[in-house]
Amino acid sequence: MALTHKAASFKRKRSGYREAQMSGRGKRRMGKQRNPTDQSDKYMLADIIPTEPVSATNSRSHTNSSARNLPAATSRAIAWTTLLPSLVKAYVEGYGIQEPKSEELAPVPGPICSCVDKSSHTVTCIFKCGIANYDIVYCKKCPEYRLPLVLARSHLFPMTPEVPGIAIHVKQMFSLNNMFYKCGISVHKIAQWAEDEYEQKAPASLKGRLNEALPVYNRVVLSVKKELREKSGVVLGCAGCRFMSGPKPIAMDGNFQHRRFARNKDPEGVVYPGDDGENSRYWSINPDEAIHYPGSASDGCETFNALQKQGGQSKKIDQTGIFGCACSRHGYPVSLVDIFSYVLTGLLKVINNQSYGSNIMLQYDVGYAPIAVGVWHITGHKPSCQIKYHPRLVKHFGLTDGETLERMWSFLSSMINMCRNMSPMNRRLTLTLALDAYAAQRMSNIGSLIQRKHKRAVDMLDHAILALNNGGYVGNLSALEESWNTHVENIEENFSAGTPRVKRVTDARERLRVAVGIFDIIDQAFKNGSNGNNRTQNLAAQKETAYKQIKKKLDIYNKIATRNTVIGFRGSYGDDVKAIIALNSDFRNDCNMLTTMDSNAPYDAYHGLQRAIEEFAMLKDEAASVIKHGKDIVNKLEVVVNVPSPNSIRERGMIVMWKKQLEEARRWAASQEEKLSGIADGSKIPVIFNTEENGEEEEGDESDEEEETNHAEFIDLFPEDVV
Numbered sequence: 242m243a244l245t246h247k248a249a250s251f252k253r254k255r256s257g258y259r260e261a262q263m264s265g266r267g268k269r270r271m272g273k274q275r276n277p278t279d280q281s282d283k284y285m286l287a288d289i290i291p292t293e294p295v296s297a298t299n300s301r302s303h304t305n306s307s308a309r310n311l312p313a314a315t316s317r318a319i320a321w322t323t324l325l326p327s328l329v330k331a332y333v334e335g336y337g338i339q340e341p342k343s344e345e346l347a348p349v350p351g352p353i354c355s356c357v358d359k360s361s362h363t364v365t366c367i368f369k370c371g372i373a374n375y376d377i378v379y380c381k382k383c384p385e386y387r388l389p390l391v392l393a394r395s396h397l398f399p400m401t402p403e404v405p406g407i408a409i410h411v412k413q414m415f416s417l418n419n420m421f422y423k424c425g426i427s428v429h430k431i432a433q434w435a436e437d438e439y440e441q442k443a444p445a446s447l448k449g450r451l452n453e454a455l456p457v458y459n460r461v462v463l464s465v466k467k468e469l470r471e472k473s474g475v476v477l478g479c480a481g482c483r484f485m486s487g488p489k490p491i492a493m494d495g496n497f498q499h500r501r502f503a504r505n506k507d508p509e510g511v512v513y514p515g516d517d518g519e520n521s522r523y524w525s526i527n528p529d530e531a532i533h534y535p536g537s538a539s540d541g542c543e544t545f546n547a548l549q550k551q552g553g554q555s556k557k558i559d560q561t562g563i564f565g566c567a568c569s570r571h572g573y574p575v576s577l578v579d580i581f582s583y584v585l586t587g588l589l590k591v592i593n594n595q596s597y598g599s600n601i602m603l604q605y606d607v608g609y610a611p612i613a614v615g616v617w618h619i620t621g622h623k624p625s626c627q628i629k630y631h632p633r634l635v636k637h638f639g640l641t642d643g644e645t646l647e648r649m650w651s652f653l654s655s656m657i658n659m660c661r662n663m664s665p666m667n668r669r670l671t672l673t674l675a676l677d678a679y680a681a682q683r684m685s686n687i688g689s690l691i692q693r694k695h696k697r698a699v700d701m702l703d704h705a706i707l708a709l710n711n712g713g714y715v716g717n718l719s720a721l722e723e724s725w726n727t728h729v730e731n732i733e734e735n736f737s738a739g740t741p742r743v744k745r746v747t748d749a750r751e752r753l754r755v756a757v758g759i760f761d762i763i764d765q766a767f768k769n770g771s772n773g774n775n776r777t778q779n780l781a782a783q784k785e786t787a788y789k790q791i792k793k794k795l796d797i798y799n800k801i802a803t804r805n806t807v808i809g810f811r812g813s814y815g816d817d818v819k820a821i822i823a824l825n826s827d828f829r830n831d832c833n834m835l836t837t838m839d840s841n842a843p844y845d846a847y848h849g850l851q852r853a854i855e856e857f858a859m860l861k862d863e864a865a866s867v868i869k870h871g872k873d874i875v876n877k878l879e880v881v882v883n884v885p886s887p888n889s890i891r892e893r894g895m896i897v898m899w900k901k902q903l904e905e906a907r908r909w910a911a912s913q914e915e916k917l918s919g920i921a922d923g924s925k926i927p928v929i930f931n932t933e934e935n936g937e938e939e940e941g942d943e944s945d946e947e948e949e950t951n952h953a954e955f956i957d958l959f960p961e962d963v964v
Contacts, residue, residue, distance in 0.1 A: 337894030479573035503559035615643030708846035871910025
């Protein structure tokens with residue numbers, strides 16, 4: 242049997258086809274009949290015959306006799322799970338026949354069995370540039386040549402698992418998938434878009450079919466990526482952490498916004514092969530494997546404000562949130578777990594990751610005796626906790642801020658409403674796809690990230706040396722260290738009790754500090770010379786509102802501080818808001834845990850010098866890891882693409898995909914090496930010189946400009962909604 246057409250039945254030709262068929266000359270109009278292809282084996286080209294457009298709503302998926310008593314959606318879900326491994330294979334084979342192209346307007350002919358009594362079914366095929374109906378020949382007897390698999394080899398993704406009436410080209414499927422998962426456009430809106438986009442009307446059942454097929458399409462793509470990765474030996478993970486020699490910082494945090502309603506369950510009997518596809522790469526899915534902690538979240542710091550929040554109704558909530566672990570240096574997501582045990586379960590996933598293991602340092606905001614707390618969350622802890630766990634005061638963390646999870650939650654915020662009404666499997670799948678996109682974004686920009694970190698470390702080193710030199714501590718850091726240890730003891734002694742009086746004053750000052758911080762951010766944005774007229778007016782209004790908030794919080798603090806005298810706290814700061822927001826005000830000095838009321842010792846410079854030195858060592862290690870990671874991927878892909886003679890169309894398809902990955906890997910590796918080679922080989926790392934000899938070399942007239950630059954970097958530290 243042979244291919245018997247040249248073009249599809251698009252709207253512009255449909256009337257011609259109808260006249261031809263009515264007059265008995267349809268066969269001549271469709272093109273000259275070609276002789277059957279001569280093949281010695283059982284594979285033959287499938288018949289793809291254009292027909293008169295018909296409604297796809299009349300085509301019904303056939304269900305197994307064993308599933309007749311189940312709801313139709315459940316039967317289809319079970320059929321999808323059975324079909325998935327074969328669909329993955331057929332998807333790859335389609336690439337082996339011919340690489341998909343966006344301009345395709347007809348199914349690509351693929352292999353078919355040599356059985357005589359084959360079947361034919363009319364399928365509405367949706368391409369990027371049009372819609373057409375085709376009679377697709379398949380075999381009911383041969384499992385490898387069922388209709389969905391024949392379509393998949395022809396670059397058409399079936400919308401139902403057994404006898405689909407609609408199929409979408411893989412390039413268009415990729416676009417629709419991005420609309421739904423990345424742009425947050427609903428399936429209903431996508432179906433409306435399709436009605437307006439094409440000249441020929443899209444099938445009425447497209448919405449319902451697409452709603453079921455999109456998750457399956459993603460499972461197929463994820464399974465293909467996993468197979469390509471495993472067979473090539475490419476390791477997926479954080480490029481900056483993979484080859485680091487020292488301990489690797491891991492940030493941990495929970496998010497209670499990502500809840501899921503209990504009314505939507507997974508279809509009974511649906512289990513996807515391969516431990517739910519790629520989901521197990523991030524998720525700890527099995528509750529039986531959870532590690533439960535007998536303590537409470539208040540073990541670390543009972544005054545942490547987040548612990549005082551009361552949750553809402555949870556009777557209708559199946560999963561109350563998610564807990565995540567990510568690379569604290571580069572933001573690469575490592576593990577997720579539904580909040581049924583979370584911390585230790587998430588850590589087990591990190592330890593089992595070959596890029597991390599047990600050589601890690603932790604940054605978490607509550608409980609479990611944290612090693613360090615993120616720079617944003619630490620302000621909610623009591624002073625004695627801040628002095629111990631602030632990341633700028635803890636050794637070996639460099640300038641790691643520990644807030645990478647907050648950035649990730651901001652990225653995932655658009656998925657909150659979408660995921661609340663999903664089944665557990667689809668929810669995990671959706672978040673997995675979002676995490677893949679986020680991880681790709683982080684790795685694409687990792688070279689620029691390390692460059693920015695390097696510049697910041699250089700600035701901090703310069704300022705620290707200048708401050709130490711001006712304070713007269715050059716060559717006498719041991720005296721400064723001794724003074725600092727005494728300061729820590731005083732802080733712990735004065736504030737560890739956490740009495741109600743201390744808490745009232747501390748909370749009032751913290752609210753005032755936040756109000757001043759918000760004003761600073763708005764004021765810095767207002768001074769940006771590139772603001773347009775509308776933005777300048779909006780910022781001016783916001784600045785005025787923020788100023789009023791400072792006045793309000795200042796009045797409250799003055800009243801509380803006057804009534805509740807606490808050793809170590811000033812009384813009233815007065816009524817002058819301008820005095821509060823001044824750069825060197827008493828209030829700003831008091832809010833800095835690195836200063837004391839009776840000493841001008843430059844503790845911030847003392848710790849800044851240490852953190853900057855640690856940061857340079859970490860950046861050098863990370864830059865070398867990124868370059869090595871890029872070369873490793875390129876080398877492994879070069880090996881697999883140079884197979885002399887692939888034995889099957891499946892192997893040819895995998896080579897086509899590997900070549901595309903190799904092209905991208907070479908571009909990425911070259912770009913990262915160009916950015917990071919100077920940091921990796923140490924040529925751009927400042928020589929940490931003897932402060933006795935070189936402390937006078939810094940120019941003091943740069944301090945004001947650098948202060949503004951550092952403030953701008955602080956604004957960029959968190960997403961707007963987190964700040």
